[in-house]
Amino acid sequence: MSGNLIRKGLNPLEFLSDVPTRIRVSGNSMTPFLEDGDEADVVEAAKEDFKPGDLIVFGRGGELFVHRMVRSGKESFMEMGDNQGGGAWMEWQPRMGKVVSVAKKDGTAFPLNDEIQIELGRAIARSQLIRHLRNSLESMVRLKGLKRLVRLPFKVLDFFVSRKCLL
Numbered sequence: 420m421s422g423n424l425i426r427k428g429l430n431p432l433e434f435l436s437d438v439p440t441r442i443r444v445s446g447n448s449m450t451p452f453l454e455d456g457d458e459a460d461v462v463e464a465a466k467e468d469f470k471p472g473d474l475i476v477f478g479r480g481g482e483l484f485v486h487r488m489v490r491s492g493k494e495s496f497m498e499m500g501d502n503q504g505g506g507a508w509m510e511w512q513p514r515m516g517k518v519v520s521v522a523k524k525d526g527t528a529f530p531l532n533d534e535i536q537i538e539l540g541r542a543i544a545r546s547q548l549i550r551h552l553r554n555s556l557e558s559m560v561r562l563k564g565l566k567r568l569v570r571l572p573f574k575v576l577d578f579f580v581s582r583k584c585l586l
Contacts, residue, residue, distance in 0.1 A: 432514040435463035448500030464517035472540030476516030
């Protein structure tokens, strides 16, 4: 989602309510789930309304982002784009949005509150958490042989998570 509106002094998060507001997504951080030009219906939500796997709309550095919530804590949450190698912890914000449905550029639309989409979101969040941990560990290891050793257990976890066998 473009951050230009925030820079001009207009923050779309200020206008959210329990009635869905449609926004257009820009960028590729959520590819393939959300692609440039797709649209998302967003409602206002409090931190208690979010579960791992939900799509969260938040502000950072003068821009708005639509990313997946991977983990949550009392004071912060970990967000990560589906197409990114690492996540970031963000403080809970007073105004945030939750994506409740998606309309793809090809005309297909689907809600995110049915059982299949909820489970898919959770599986993606688990996979992202594993990827984030792996990348964090790899960045601490300098020797090539040790990096391969660090990757091995995560490759096994990725295999099972991607097939919905574990976790």
